[in-house]
Amino acid sequence: MPMPLLMCRRVLLVLLLWVAGSHGDSSDDSYDSSMCLNEPSSCGSVQISYPFYLAGKTKDLKGNADSYCGYPGLGIFCEDDKRPILQLNGAASYTVKSIDGALATVSLADPEVDDSSPCRRPKTDSNVTLQQGSLLYFPDSTVDYLIFFINCTFNSTFLQPSKITPISCQTLGGGTGSSFVLPDDEVPLGHWPQACRKVIQLPVHKDPIKYADPGWENGGYADLLRQEFQVGWNASAKPQECVQCEASNPKGRCGYSRAGVFIGCLCPDGRSSSNSTVYCDSTGLKKKNTTWVIVGAVVGATAVLLALAAIAFLFIRKRRQRKVVNSSSKLLKYRYSGSGGTPTRSRGGDMESGSSQDMGNRFSYEELEEATDSFNEKRELGDGGFGTVYKGYLGDGRVVAVKRLYNNSYRRVEQFVNEAAILARLRHPNLVMFYGCTSKESRELLLVYEFVQNGTVADHLHGPRAAERALPWPLRLNVAVESAAALTYLHAIEPPIVHRDVKTNNILLDTDFHVKVADFGLSRLFPLDATHVSTAPQGTPGYVDPEYHQCYQLTDKSDVYSFGVVLVELISSKPAVDITRQRNEINLAGMAISKIQKCQIEELVDLELGFESDPATRKMMTMVAELAFRCLQQNGEMRPPIREVLDVLRAIQDECLGHKDGGGKGKDFVEPFSPNTVHAPWDSRTTTPNTSQ
Known part of the structure; x- marks a missing residue:
């Protein structure tokens, strides 16, 4: 039997099995209505609504342990029932001043700057950064960074740079050394920071206040610490399950466990559904119309079979006329949709079937072309691993490195797919962080990973x-x-x-x-x-x-x-x-x-x-x-x-x-x-x- 026809029969069998399986036990359940803020809630003067949630005040699907209805990382603690707190990096607590749903930004401030002390410093004692893959990000257009170099003791090995001046406080780090507060773009190159007991990086509002202004070292930097700054959330980075949930009719909301794992679509009628084919579509209506669904599915399967037969005929007729440039697309499709694959998260709205290897988030070719200024030669970082690497700026503010395939040979495509599959499963502080790659429909395979800016x-x-x-x-x-x-x-x-x-x-x-x-x-x-x-x-x-x-x-x-x-x-x-x-x-x-x-x-x-x-x-x-x-x-x-x-x-x-x-x-x-x-x-x-x- 010709392979295309055999493939068509297998597809029909899979469709019929799907029809039979789709009318078994429902994956729907009920959930505690307190999980979702169906109406905006308030903490102090701040209105809080989905995708934000009140942390610590919701129940899971069974009404037992905590879970939530909202996006991971957007939980707000209501301190003393009047002060909304958002934690960044799991530790640094900032007061929420306002939430702008239209702009997808939240304004934060650190009210803990101690102005009564000669040593003005923030409450947090560690770097305030956002984890890779987080929905939150610092917009480059509104956020700068202050670097605190605390308790620095210089010697013949580590010399103090001549162009920086210590702040007036001598006890900032509990020691006798000098301390410095510098904007990140004013930090001198060299290894002198090793003379400091601690280095802390903090986000601040981008402001015309400059390091060279009078009074900076006497506490002028504290004005920046007190000002509000904005954090954005990138809704397009949420998991594909959540995208489908919110697109269902009626619209659902995304439920997560405390570990940030998607647990179901929370529907307005009180149901929770983990069935990605229906989500919040009416279960009762689905069961009442089982017969029509089966008939429709069989008719659809027949149509698909005929379409596949036509495609197979065209494939046999045209296969020798295909250009070499299509070889990479063919290989990618094979590698991405191999037998036994599991759905992977899509960035562009489509659920793709991966091989047993998770390929990470999906980016469109156009998105990465724009990020790299059409792969401008001035953005080239170097060559390696069968591709040219470019510096890129994503729409959510992240600076990334984009690796582009040299050509479309099978060998090079296989190497890139191998790299993507390997990078997607690795998590170690001394390995480069992998963000994702283009989808199988893309004209080229591109890899996207964190930009490491200090060279090799x-x-x-x-x-x-x-x-x-x-x-x-x-x-x-x-x-x-x-x-x-x-x-x-x-x-x-x-x-x-x-x-x-x-x-x-x-x-x-x-x-x-x-x-x-x-x-x-x-x-x-x-x-x-x-x-x-x-x-x-x-x-x-x-x-x-x-x-x-x-x-x-x-x-x-x-x-x-x-x-x-x-x-x-x-x-x-x-x-x-x-x-x-x-x-x-x-x-x-x-x-x-x-x-x-x-x-x-x-x-x-x-x-x-x-x-x-x-x-x-x-x-x-x-x-x-x-x-x-x-x-x-x-x-x-x-x-x-x-x-x-x-x-x-x-x-x-x-x-x-x-x-x-x-x-x-x-x-x-x-x-x-x-x-x-x-x-x-x-x-x-x-x-x-x-x-x-």
Whole structure:
């Protein structure tokens, strides 16, 4: 039987089963009417209505534990029955001054600024940011940020920038150091913030008050803290179930558990429905008209069958005339709608069927084209992972990085789909946050993820930002620790993930120099019961595991080798491959092995990091070099697992910092093996593999 006709019969069978199943037990239930604010409620002078809700004063579907009717994150606490409070970041409490449903904004203020104290500061003691994926956002047009640098003690390592002035208060952080309050665009570059005990970022109203104005350091900044500022909510980012609920007839409202999980559509007649095909459509009417529904469904199924037969005929007739440009669309459709798929959340209003992999939120091509100014060359951030990356500005105010496919070949589309599927399931503070991608109908596949604005580690080590010297040794060691933590997470989840392209160009840095590991275009899910996966070698010259290149066997130790190269870059400030070096030192891994074996580490490291002037730094860098030596063993079995690498790095960091403070080795300190303790013979010959893309 021709495949298209077989497919048509299967579709008809599925439709008939759906008709039979749709008249079984109803998923409808009743809910406590107190869950929804059917009429605007008030707290003080503020009117509160859906999608906001009064937190702590509603019941769940059974009238037991708390749940709510509204959007996640829009719960308002009514303090003393007169003061409406909205929490940002789960901790910072702000007074709600007004809610504008038409503009989708809420005005907030911090009334806790203590004007009677010489140390004017906000009530919150932590950064006020909004979690990725939150419905709330800070509009760039109305919100700026103040950065508090609290209790800073400068020394020869961390010097005070000459262009900033401490505020008059000397006890802001409970210490004797100086404190500073700066707008985020006035913060000088460099690593001087490490001299401060605490750094806090707060949103404030965008105001003409400037840092250079007289009186700023004597409390003028407090005027900004007292002013109202706006927070917006992006209704288009709500889950697809909620979109369908609100679009039903009669209109429903979205119910959520305290964990933010959609629990049902709350209907005006007192029902709650989790049946996405009807939601608040009348259940009684549906049951009374069962016969007509069945007849209609059969007629519809017949029409669908005929339509599919016609499509199959056209497909057979036209398949050899299709252009290569349609290949990516065909592959995407296959990958997105594979057997056994579950619905994924759509950003554009359509519920798409994913493969077993959740692809995240959906963006339209037009939305991302507008966000990147039609993929303007001036917005290019770089190339990587089979695509060009652009800086973009979404309509909700978020700054994002948009990755665009180089061309429409099957191989490149598969790599992008792989990256999207992997990124969508990962949650770790040192991994780049994935927002979503375009839908299967899009002319191109585009990936959208958070914009990390401080460049790559490669930029700071030996790239365009190396002259800034913004990465002193303590920061470099922390980069190693956080990068190893991200890889440890990837290797520990089920099924494990091997990155396959670990390099300093894929380690991004945020404004606080914290790590965000990126570019999962080469990542591969690793079967739980496998010791290795056979696959054609891919990666970047200078970082590819020689055993992987020779034997086509991918293991988690392949990432360990690449990370060993990263460690050498951190201590040497040298690129992984440099054809201007001597022939036997073009490959940094081979150069490092040779220098470490000969106890010539001083010829490998960047001496400007304090290797010769600071004994503690010398000790740390030597230990990291020895750890890199272990990671670079040609025999993968001789390399430590990434979990052990992380433990050693943390021990080096903790022990040496404790030594600077007068302490000795911690009891859990793990001494890295020296080159002499690695008994397996090491062939120092190096291979620079070709990049296969």
